[in-house]
Amino acid sequence: xxxxxxxxxxxxxxxxxAFAQNGKGDKDSDPPEKVKNRLGTYxxxxxxxxxxxxxxxxxxxxxxxxxxxxxxxxxxxNFNSGAACEYLGPPGFNEDQQTQIQAVFANAATxxxxxxxxxxxxxxxxxxxxxxxxxxxxxxxxxxxSRNQDADNPNKLMINFCLRFFEKRSLxxxxxxxxxxxxxxxxxxxxxxxxxxxxxxxxxxxxxxxxCVAATMFHELLHLDLVADSGADGPNPPILDLTxxxxxxxxxxxxxxxxHNVAYGPMRAKLLARYEPYYPDEHNTxxxxxxxxxxxxxxxxxxxxxxxxxAYSVAENGDLRLETSLLEPAPQCEERTDGVQAxxxxxxxxxxxxxxxxxxxxxxxxxxxxxRWITSAIEMNxxxxxxxxxxxxxxxxxxxxxxxxxxxxxDTCTGSTAISLGENxxxxxxxxxxx
Numbered sequence: 001x002x003x004x005x006x007x008x009x010x011x012x013x014x015x016x017x018a019f020a021q022n023g024k025g026d027k028d029s030d031p032p033e034k035v036k037n038r039l040g041t042y043x044x045x046x047x048x049x050x051x052x053x054x055x056x057x058x059x060x061x062x063x064x065x066x067x068x069x070x071x072x073x074x075x076x077x078n079f080n081s082g083a084a085c086e087y088l089g090p091p092g093f094n095e096d097q098q099t100q101i102q103a104v105f106a107n108a109a110t111x112x113x114x115x116x117x118x119x120x121x122x123x124x125x126x127x128x129x130x131x132x133x134x135x136x137x138x139x140x141x142x143x144x145x146s147r148n149q150d151a152d153n154p155n156k157l158m159i160n161f162c163l164r165f166f167e168k169r170s171l172x173x174x175x176x177x178x179x180x181x182x183x184x185x186x187x188x189x190x191x192x193x194x195x196x197x198x199x200x201x202x203x204x205x206x207x208x209x210x211x212c213v214a215a216t217m218f219h220e221l222l223h224l225d226l227v228a229d230s231g232a233d234g235p236n237p238p239i240l241d242l243t244x245x246x247x248x249x250x251x252x253x254x255x256x257x258x259x260h261n262v263a264y265g266p267m268r269a270k271l272l273a274r275y276e277p278y279y280p281d282e283h284n285t286x287x288x289x290x291x292x293x294x295x296x297x298x299x300x301x302x303x304x305x306x307x308x309x310x311a312y313s314v315a316e317n318g319d320l321r322l323e324t325s326l327l328e329p330a331p332q333c334e335e336r337t338d339g340v341q342a343x344x345x346x347x348x349x350x351x352x353x354x355x356x357x358x359x360x361x362x363x364x365x366x367x368x369x370x371x372r373w374i375t376s377a378i379e380m381n382x383x384x385x386x387x388x389x390x391x392x393x394x395x396x397x398x399x400x401x402x403x404x405x406x407x408x409x410x411d412t413c414t415g416s417t418a419i420s421l422g423e424n425x426x427x428x429x430x431x432x433x434x435x
Contacts, residue, residue: 042122045150048129049161056166057126063171065109067297074109077102083295087288089273090356104289125150127160135162143168175298242285244272246348263287263346275348 043061046054068074078084079091079098088094088101131151135142143164150158169177242263247256263272269287 042124043126044123045125045127045156047125047127047131049126050128053128053161053166054126056170057161059170066171067293068105068109070293070297072296073105073293075102075106077105081296083292085273085357086295087269087273087292090352092356093352101289105293122157124157124159125153127151127158130160130162131158132160135160135164242272243345244268244348245345246271271348272346274351275346 043058046057049057072078072081077098079088079094084091091098094101132145132147134145142162144159144161146160147158150156244261244263246259261268263269263285264287269285269291272285273288
């Protein structure tokens with residue numbers, strides 16, 4: 001079928017705009033985006049998806065655009081912000097990687113569908129038929145997985161959405177749910193988990209069953225070389241899922257154990273960003289990148305950590321032991337299925353000291369001095385509302401909701417805060433609690 005002259009002019013104009021914008025960021029300091037990304041992407045196929053699933057996937061793709069185009073994500077990242085420190089690591093350690101981090105987000109912001117008159121957009125094959133048979137995996141179940149070559153057509157990108165993807169909330173539903181939650185969870189970013197974050201990934205301290213689909217969409221898109229501008233012809237490293245190893249306290253068995261898991265979930269993402277020595281490739285981990293973007297989207301500057309850190313204790317020999325009951329369950333296999341995987345397991349053995357973080361990040365209110373030690377878990381829960389401090393200068397989007405700061409019980413803890421648990425004085429054990 002021949003195109004009319006009017007449509008040909010529109011197509012030509014669309015392509016000229018894409019080429020004209022190539023190499024130009026929002027400002028001179030912003031990284032350039034490639035023409036191939038400016039051409040945009042579209043979803044097709046929807047193999048094995050019913051009408052409702054197709055609508056949910058398209059909605060998550062649209063929500064991905066909202067998050068990826070957020071100021072402070074697509075451009076002008078503040079690496080001293082709380083969101084960046086939590087998920088990208090201390091700014092003094094990632095200085096050499098900051099340009100690449102910004103470039104990944106700048107390119108991700110360009111891949112949402114371009115002009116409808118542009119016939120050269122890149123196809124992403126959406127699937128629900130699990131061609132790689134990876135949805136039931138290990139002790140958990142994957143939410144989605146991606147490949148740079150479709151299982152049936154190597155000329156197309158591919159994302160497969162497992163059943164758990166469709167159990168997640170949309171971005172709008174997640175914000176409504178979080179805003180209407182009780183005070184103790186209302187200010188926890190995990191309450192805003194959504195499907196888009198997996199098109200992003202999953203958001204801060206939560207179980208994966210609560211996350212919005214937008215995060216999933218973002219996560220899976222970052223695994224695609226076109227989106228991250230990575231691969232053989234890209235300047236950025238592939239966006240991977242890293243595996244971490246750590247010692248854990250098993251109270252049931254009365255001994256420490258060695259655990260290793262793919263760094264899925266907000267708590268493991270925080271661990272990866274906080275451990276030392278600094279691991280440069282944490283900035284090309286999908287989970288960390290997505291959680292940073294989602295946190296930045298949900299809350300305006302200055303960003304303060306709302307709590308939900310990892311409980312850990314430090315033995316006299318300096319070994320780090322995690323209280324794994326606070327870590328959400330995670331699938332035991334990676335979501336990138338095209339053979340590009342991390343080469344080694346990262347051992348989490350120590351956390352960065354407070355001195356590694358900027359004054360901007362540490363400018364948080366201190367807790368009332370009289371609230372320092374709580375001797376039982378029951379008492380701690382009963383008094384949780386008493387130790388919530390509300391900041392005056394940050395909020396969730398434009399809804400006016402406030403985030404609370406984390407609870408401080410002791411000053412001498414390596415991780416900056418501590419809680420003391422135990423039914424009586426003899427059983428009382430102090431746990432440090434990372435920010």
